[in-house]
Amino acid sequence: MGGLDRTRGVRLRRSAVAALALSGMLAGCGLGEPKQTYEQAYEAMRPDAMAAMKEAWPGVEMEKDSADLEECGGLDMSADKNASKIEQSATYRGEVPAEDRRSIEELARAVGERLLERGWRNGSATRSPGKGDLEFAENMPGQVLLDMEKPGVHGWVAVEAFVDSPKRHSVSLNLVTECLRNPEWKK
Template sequence: MTATRTPTFPGRATYRQAAVVLLVSGLLAGCGLGEPDQTYQQAYDAMYPDAEAAMKEAWPEVEMLKDTADTEKCGGLDISADKNASKLRRSATYGGEVPSEDRRGLEELVRAAGERLLERGWRNGVEADIPDEGGLKFSVKSPAEVRLQLEKPGVHGWVAVWAHAYEGGSNTVSVDLATECLRNPEWKESKEESW
């Protein structure tokens, strides 16, 4: 009895291998497709001048002081608890007390800064879902706190404008600037981080 052979078609394995190679290379390339080329410092530098101008124009009598500033490591594998400095996230908060002569409510205070940012090409952020007149959308609106988040097109970060009411009738305003987790051009991989 002679064994029958299943006929093979030239190139079938080659097509299958090529498809697998294309799929794998596409997945690997796709991992980098969403990576912005912008560095954390470029994003911060693109946001700060507009935020500073909005603060000065909206609240000219408020002395805005830097409350916090932080640069956080966020590079490396997402599943790793130990992050490296290949990517960084930069943030800062500026705040001040509203003089008692300023009779504007919390919404008016926040709206004043938000409108200045809209004039400079900013738009409502992803967390904004409480509509307000003039094209603004708030993310928090309560008698004690009002928050507005805005983003600048083409910039990987956001600005949050806050106003708080405290017992005794004093109001404060603050602006938070934060970048996304972005490339650090000065990072060099050390031997410890390469393991």
């Protein structure tokens, strides 16, 4: 009987150690997270992106199509997300004037090249990383998508150019942060 009690005690200790390790892992998940807030990431990208867009697409009237804050905090395993972390995005859209004869590839590359001049790079860690030259994340008939990231900033810019009709091209620029800390959470 004594041997069974010892085996049970060993199992209980192992279970306790495993539970403690698991709780430590769950509590420590945030230790390697970026210190950057979603607001800081967005503001680090916005000036370059807006300037590149205006330089690359002169004459294109860009309008803010959408702006979203998405709650993404809480445990990854939970369907209930909270505002401890936020993903921020904003989309600008415009129609290219008929006299601008550039292809959709040329329109997207024009923004990408201006971002490269400002120290950005093609692709992102999570979206089709490019090597050197500009590479499209998507290149389908009538639509191209170019992802760009700014080193040290937790987010990316998606540049899209597409054909609306045989004689009309449209463009969009989408700024998106990663799921980052919300400094206003539970203040």
